[in-house]
Amino acid sequence: MALARLMGGSRKGVSRVLDRVLSADRDCPAVLSAADIADLLRAEGADFHAVCATADALRKETCGNKVSFVVNRNINFTNVCVKRCRFCAFSRTAAKQSECYVLPLDEIVRRASEAADLGATEVCVQAGLLPNASPTLYTEIAAAIKAARPHLHLHAFSPEEVLYGASRGKSSVRDFLVSLREAGVDTLPGTSAEILGDDALRRRLAPGRLSTSDWVDVVRTAHAVGLRTTATMMYGHIETPEHVARHLQILREIQSDTAGFTEFVPLGFIASEAPGRLDGSIGADLREGPTGPEVLRTHAVARIVLHGSIDNIQASWVKEGVKMAQVLLNAGCNDLGGTLVNESISTSAGASFGQMLRPREMRKLIVSCRRVPYERLTDYRVKGAEDRASELDDVDVAQFGSYSQLVASPDFRFRRKPAARSTAPAMSPSNPGAPGMSRHMSSTAWARGCNDREDRVVTFSPSITVIPTYECFNSCTYCNFRTTATRSSAGWTPLATVRSQLERAPGGTVEVLVMSGEVHPGLVNIRAEWVQHVADICNLALDMGFMPHTNVGPLSEAEFAVLKPVNFSMGLMLEQVVALPVHRHAPSKHPSVRIEAIRAAGELGIPFTTGILCGIGETEKQRLESLEVLAGLQQKHGHLQECILQPHSTGSQQRETPSDWQSTFDLNDLPDLIRAARSILPDSVGIQVPPNLVASQKGLLRRCLDAGARDLGGISLVNKDEVNPDFVFPGVPGLARELAVSGYELRERPPVYPTFARRFLKGRLLESLMQHEDRFGFQRP
Numbered sequence: 001m002a003l004a005r006l007m008g009g010s011r012k013g014v015s016r017v018l019d020r021v022l023s024a025d026r027d028c029p030a031v032l033s034a035a036d037i038a039d040l041l042r043a044e045g046a047d048f049h050a051v052c053a054t055a056d057a058l059r060k061e062t063c064g065n066k067v068s069f070v071v072n073r074n075i076n077f078t079n080v081c082v083k084r085c086r087f088c089a090f091s092r093t094a095a096k097q098s099e100c101y102v103l104p105l106d107e108i109v110r111r112a113s114e115a116a117d118l119g120a121t122e123v124c125v126q127a128g129l130l131p132n133a134s135p136t137l138y139t140e141i142a143a144a145i146k147a148a149r150p151h152l153h154l155h156a157f158s159p160e161e162v163l164y165g166a167s168r169g170k171s172s173v174r175d176f177l178v179s180l181r182e183a184g185v186d187t188l189p190g191t192s193a194e195i196l197g198d199d200a201l202r203r204r205l206a207p208g209r210l211s212t213s214d215w216v217d218v219v220r221t222a223h224a225v226g227l228r229t230t231a232t233m234m235y236g237h238i239e240t241p242e243h244v245a246r247h248l249q250i251l252r253e254i255q256s257d258t259a260g261f262t263e264f265v266p267l268g269f270i271a272s273e274a275p276g277r278l279d280g281s282i283g284a285d286l287r288e289g290p291t292g293p294e295v296l297r298t299h300a301v302a303r304i305v306l307h308g309s310i311d312n313i314q315a316s317w318v319k320e321g322v323k324m325a326q327v328l329l330n331a332g333c334n335d336l337g338g339t340l341v342n343e344s345i346s347t348s349a350g351a352s353f354g355q356m357l358r359p360r361e362m363r364k365l366i367v368s369c370r371r372v373p374y375e376r377l378t379d380y381r382v383k384g385a386e387d388r389a390s391e392l393d394d395v396d397v398a399q400f401g402s403y404s405q406l407v408a409s410p411d412f413r414f415r416r417k418p419a420a421r422s423t424a425p426a427m428s429p430s431n432p433g434a435p436g437m438s439r440h441m442s443s444t445a446w447a448r449g450c451n452d453r454e455d456r457v458v459t460f461s462p463s464i465t466v467i468p469t470y471e472c473f474n475s476c477t478y479c480n481f482r483t484t485a486t487r488s489s490a491g492w493t494p495l496a497t498v499r500s501q502l503e504r505a506p507g508g509t510v511e512v513l514v515m516s517g518e519v520h521p522g523l524v525n526i527r528a529e530w531v532q533h534v535a536d537i538c539n540l541a542l543d544m545g546f547m548p549h550t551n552v553g554p555l556s557e558a559e560f561a562v563l564k565p566v567n568f569s570m571g572l573m574l575e576q577v578v579a580l581p582v583h584r585h586a587p588s589k590h591p592s593v594r595i596e597a598i599r600a601a602g603e604l605g606i607p608f609t610t611g612i613l614c615g616i617g618e619t620e621k622q623r624l625e626s627l628e629v630l631a632g633l634q635q636k637h638g639h640l641q642e643c644i645l646q647p648h649s650t651g652s653q654q655r656e657t658p659s660d661w662q663s664t665f666d667l668n669d670l671p672d673l674i675r676a677a678r679s680i681l682p683d684s685v686g687i688q689v690p691p692n693l694v695a696s697q698k699g700l701l702r703r704c705l706d707a708g709a710r711d712l713g714g715i716s717l718v719n720k721d722e723v724n725p726d727f728v729f730p731g732v733p734g735l736a737r738e739l740a741v742s743g744y745e746l747r748e749r750p751p752v753y754p755t756f757a758r759r760f761l762k763g764r765l766l767e768s769l770m771q772h773e774d775r776f777g778f779q780r781p
Contacts, residue, residue, distance in 0.1 A: 014551070186378065335376075468516040472518050574591070
């Protein structure tokens with residue numbers, strides 16, 4: 001009767017939707033439209049109370065009056081991460097070494113064993129994405145825990161970690177998930193979901209984060225290989241009710257196909273320490289987390305939408321506090337989650353509700369709401385008698401330590417690896433074999449599985465530059481290259497001129513760098529003619545025995561496909577991952593355009609050079625975020641052979657100077673940026689610095705090499721630097737002597753690195769490379 005009265009006071013549209021949900025059979029539940037769901041998420045007044053009451057009725061129908069919890073322990077084994085999610089206050093980049101920790105394997109096992117001894121049935125293992133992680137990192141953690149405690153349920157590794165682990169081991173997601181299952185993983189946490197369905201929103205929250213399709217693919221594949229998962233959603237930031245509606249629909253669609261979700265956990269955004277709130281990078285529309293009514297509505301609507309699909313809706317006491325969690329038991333929730341023991345992620349974000357709830361406290365909270373408590377297993381089966389005592393009830397929580405103590409402690413300090421080997425030195429076969437983990441190795445060494453053998457080889461490509469046209473529709477305020485664009489091909493460099501230029505190339509020239517101003521994508525016919533002209537130049541260079549490398553701006557996948565057969569490698573600078581005033585008249589410099597182009601090249605398997613431009617108005621944090629986006633692209637596609645760290649150098653032709661911009665870049669900070677890049681980027685990505693742009697500071701090139709750079713890019717034996725015409729290339733003999741004094745050996749290379757040639761090149765390009773076998777020491781695959 002009370003529910004009927006509430007329904008009677010609600011708006012007709014809301015009452016109609018709720019009545020349809022309540023009247024449907026649980027085996028054939030009502031499926032709501034996105035518009036219906038969004039309407040419920042905006043409910044206020046009588047509508048709000050009707051939504052909560054409906055959710056509570058569905059909860060009672062599905063779960064009765066029992067409320068569950070699990071005795072578990074969280075093990076977040078590192079806060080070091082190659083990603084820079086703007087909502088995450090937990091992660092640290094390797095550049096902030098004083099705040100970084102990595103638990104060694106024996107400590108992870110000790111914590112899991114301690115939890116089991118105290119009555120825990122589950123450990124939840126998640127962490128940041130360690131730079132250059134060992135390919136066996138995740139499977140060895142799982143195997144070690146299971147070897148020590150075979151009956152402890154291992155709930156481990158988010159979809160983001162699965163994708164990263166698969167990329168580190170160069171395996172498919174399916175094969176990697178099977179290896180996790182065989183190593184002992186029982187279920188996966190369905191975190192890293194944030195908001196599914198709108199990747200533009202996801203990029204605002206976390207540039208470089210896995211996409212919606214990536215998350216869905218990992219979860220569906222996990223379910224297919226027998227690994228059930230939870231499902232989550234982060235809300236209360238920049239999403240709208242429509243975003244939440246689509247997210248819930250995606251979960252329901254997956255569940256209807258796989259039945260692999262055990263529970264749904266809405267996670268309220270905690271704003272206080274979120275980097276994107278502190279620096280404004282998420283945007284002015286960022287909220288300070290969900291309001292109280294929003295928390296209730298979100299959980300209630302989740303119960304309504306997922307009724308008959310996902311039976312268990314969890315209230316996160318660590319996010320919302322125990323009092324709100326109790327209220328949520330009357331708004332559709334039937335689970336209070338875990339005891340946790342250690343909680344780092346929400347605590348670091350500013351949550352103030354502690355890191356552990358004792359089983360006794362869980363029961364007391366539930367009983368005070370006139371519900372029946374029971375301790376469950378991860379899969380929601382009942383564990384033992386409902387009044388069972390736990391050893392955790394009498395343990396001093398101080399013995400487990402806190403996140404702040406862990407970060408401050410020197411015991412598990414993350415150590416950046418030395419600036420050592422390049423992955424792109426001479427053309428000789430690589431031997432990337434990564435050793436397995438040892439319980440007795442340092443916490444950093446076992447996690448990386450890296451080889452710290454120092455390599456003193458520095459490479460460059462003897463090159464000549466060909467310019468199809470200087471005309472460009474972009475107008476970057478720092479540019480020293482472009483001329484005003486026209487709508488005609490009349491000013492383009494003829495093939496006969498290119499042939500003459502190449503015929504005069506000095507002996508020893510290997511690479512033909514094809515660099516061009518850009519034709520506007522809206523000029524469809526002339527742009528197609530321009531792309532073909534670039535292809536003709538590359539084909540001519542191939543016929544004359546050179547190796548083309550093309551960088552002509554962002555291309556579509558179809559345009560890349562035209563140029564791929566006539567290029568050993570291609571390139572495009574990301575520049576920065578944020579839109580900057582210097583690009584206000586340069587549409588194709590927008591980060592989203594450039595990221596999409598780099599992605600498209602990866603989809604086609606093109607060996608690729610990219611990089612960032614420093615000192616054009618960006619902040620230090622934005623430089624690191626740009627590197628992390630590139631790391632994410634490499635993890636997914638594996639095609640980035642090198643990253644250029646290019647300091648902006650003021651030329652005589654540019655319209656604005658650094659004094660016009662918000663920030664500049666001190667050349668003396670370049671070695672520190674190289675160290676950070678070496679920690680963030682996978683080992684497969686070499687780091688390049690242009691020698692002519694660091695020559696003004698004595699000893700800077702050596703310091704850059706000591707920091708981890710191992711390539712100097714293309715050095716023309718006859719041209720000027722077309723992009724930086726005021727800065728001449730050094731002579732190769734003098735450069736070799738300078739490096740030799742510092743203990744480095746300068747070697748030539750072609751425009752494609754050896755491991756990338758073996759993986760990506762075939763046919764004409766591979767045969768052409770083999771003609772230089774003796775010169776570069778490249779061995780046939």
